[in-house]
Amino acid sequence: MSTAFSIFVIAGTILSMVGFFLLLHLNRKITGSGETTGHDWDGIQEFDNPLPVWWYWWFVLTLVFGAVYLVYYPGLGNFMGLGNWTQFSQLEESQKIADEKYGPIYAQYRDKSLDELGADPNALNMGRRIFASNCTVCHGARGEGSYGFPNLTDNEWTWGREDADIETTILHGRSASMAPWEQVIGEEGVSQVTEYVLKIAGREVDEAMAGKGKNQFDMFCVACHGPEGKGQKLFGAPDLTNEIWLYGNSRARIADVIGKGRNGIMPAFGERLGEDKVHILAGYIKSLSSE
Ligand code: HEC
Ligand code: HEC
Structure with a gap:
C-alpha cells in the first residue's frame, strides 16, 4: 500500500469511529417524552423513547474493542500493530506446534520400506x-489422474517405480520436456511417426505409413523413448508400447503431442511436507498401483 493510501485508510477508519461515537452520544436522550411519534400500524404504536442503556454501552464497548484490536493487530493501513502478528507468524507457530506433536508419529515409520507401509493400515490412513x-x-481424489496429470493407480511409472524413484519424484518434483517435432519433421512426418507410435502401442494401422514413421522414430525419438519405445525414467519419457496415455489416446491427440510438444511439471513437496511425511505418502502411492 502506498503511504498516501495508507494515511487515507487510517484517517478514514479513525474519523468514522469517532463520528459514530459522536453521532450516537450527541443524539442520546436520557428520558423520553412519553408520547408516540404518531406512527401506528395495525395497533402497534411507535413511542419516542430513549435507547436502552444496555444497548448504548454495548455499542460503546464494540467501539472500544475495535480500537484495541486495531492497535494490536494489523488493520490500520500500513501500521503493523503492536502485537507483530502476521498470517505467516501464525502459520509458522501452528506448524511448529503440529510438528512437535505429530513429528514423532511420522518419524516412527522412517525405517520401513514402502511395501511395509503399504501393509500398515495406520500408515495408509495417514498417507491417504x-x-x-x-x-x-x-491427481484426482483416488489418484486416478486426468488429462496431463498421470494416473497413479496404474502400473506405468514414467519416472521410475523403485522406492527411491517415487520418493525423489515427490520430494524434488519432476519436469518433463518433450520438444515440438512439427518444425523438424513436418506435418507429414508427424502423421507417419504417429502411425508408428500407434503400431507399437498395439493398434491396427496403415503399415506403409508406419514403416516410414519407424525411420523418423529411430532417428529422433529413441534417444528418450528407447529403441523399442519402452520409455526411460531418466527423462520421464513414457512407455509408448501400451494403452496408457497421459495426453489422450486418439490419433489426433497423439499427433498433437508429437507436433507441439509438452512440458509436464510435477511440483516439489519436500520443503512443504518434510521427508517423513513424503515417505509415508510414497507408501500410500505405491499401494494404489498394486491394489
Ligand atoms: C528429449 C527427450 C524426448 C524425445 C527426443 C522425444 N520425446 Fe516424446 N516424450 C518425452 C517426454 C519427457 C514426454 C512426457 C511429456 C510430459 O509428461 O509432459 C514425452 C511424451 C511423448 C508422448 C505422449 C505420451 C502420452 O502418454 O501421452 C508421445 C506420443 C511421444 N512423446 C512421442 C515421441 C515421438 C514420436 C518422438 C520422436 C519424434 C519423441 N516423442 C521424442 C521425451 C522425448
Ligand atoms: C500442480 C499439479 C500437481 C500436484 C499438486 C501434484 N502433482 Fe504429481 N504430477 C503432476 C504432473 C503434471 C506429473 C507428470 C509430470 C510429467 O509430465 O512427467 C506428476 C507426476 C507424479 C508422479 C510420477 C508418476 C510416474 O508415472 O512416474 C508421482 C508419483 C506424483 N506425481 C505424485 C504426487 C503426489 C504424492 C502429490 C502430492 C504431494 C502430487 N503428485 C501432487 C502434477 C501434480
Missing part, C-alpha cells in the same frame, strides 16, 4: 490424508 490435502487437485 496427506494425499487428500496436497495431491488430489491434480
